[in-house]
Amino acid sequence: MRARGLSKRFGSLTAVDHLDLSVPRAEVFGFLGPNGCGKSTTIRMLCGLLLPSEGEIEVLGCQIPRDAEELKRRIGYMTQKFSLYEDLSVYENLEFLATVQGLGRREARQRIDEVMERYWLADRRTQMAGTLSGGQKQRLALAGAVLHKPDLLLLDEPTSAVDPQSRREFWDSLFELADAGTTLLVSTHYMDEAERCTRLGILDAGRLVADGSPQELMDALPGHPLLIHCAQPRQAQRTLEGSPDVLAMAQIGATLRVLCASADSRAAIETRLREQGIRADLQDAPANLEDVFVSVTRNPVQATP
């Protein structure tokens, strides 16, 4: 999947701004970014569902939008919102999707049985989709998206209403598909999910601000994470607010996690806290993806590491 100079404008709003993206086959590519940064809009353009204002897209050898109809038969698309029929049963929903995908009757029956078995839906066959739990609905949506064995699966925040255990099971299913050669592009707000991707793209205000494997992005983190253990983390946070040595802060329980601007910032922070009478224990911490996210999305002109 390749996009060059991809832009989408809605009136005066530029939702996607000259995006270059390239995703090789069988990759699990994670798409991250703050709310409204243009992830869904990009995914919809890559699927051929939305016309770009500018730019070129090639997906599975198809030129988009020219070959959008051909592409639709080879991809699966799953949105964050449950988009199946609530008043049809599990089986009926899959039967309907099989018809839409153009599967013959015998093949449809066989594939429906296969996906119901694989996604633990066989005992829910006659249950109305609207009465399924959040996790079961997502499994049904995934089953429907892969009925026709697509080469590429695009998933837009597929686990937004799913508990942690079900999210793990869902991701196991995604890796199973990747092992079988399916390329996956998944947008998510969960850092534990982002960590599982083979590669990540982080969008901010419609622009790609970081692109690489989770480890590469953490290695290229411009700041230095620091843990501050003290009796008054809120007071410590107020003391450090606005300091040029601090890129970002977050209280985690009784600890303050600070993303420092440079390796030299630690001494300045220590001094500042001491001057305010705050006794604190400072400890360097390994970078995580949340640090990467916070540091690259706070400044839209940040260069790709």
Ligand SMILES: Nc1ncnc2c1ncn2[C@@H]1O[C@H](COP(=O)(O)OP(=O)(O)OP(=O)(O)O)[C@@H](O)[C@H]1O
């Ligand atoms: N059809 C539309 N008409 C006008 N504006 C739109 C349309 N679709 C999206 N937008 C705007 O484009 C911007 C990007 O939206 P998009 O849904 O792509 O963001 P997102 O990164 O997927 O957000 P989230 O993480 O909240 O799902 C937003 O400001 C949104 O309001």
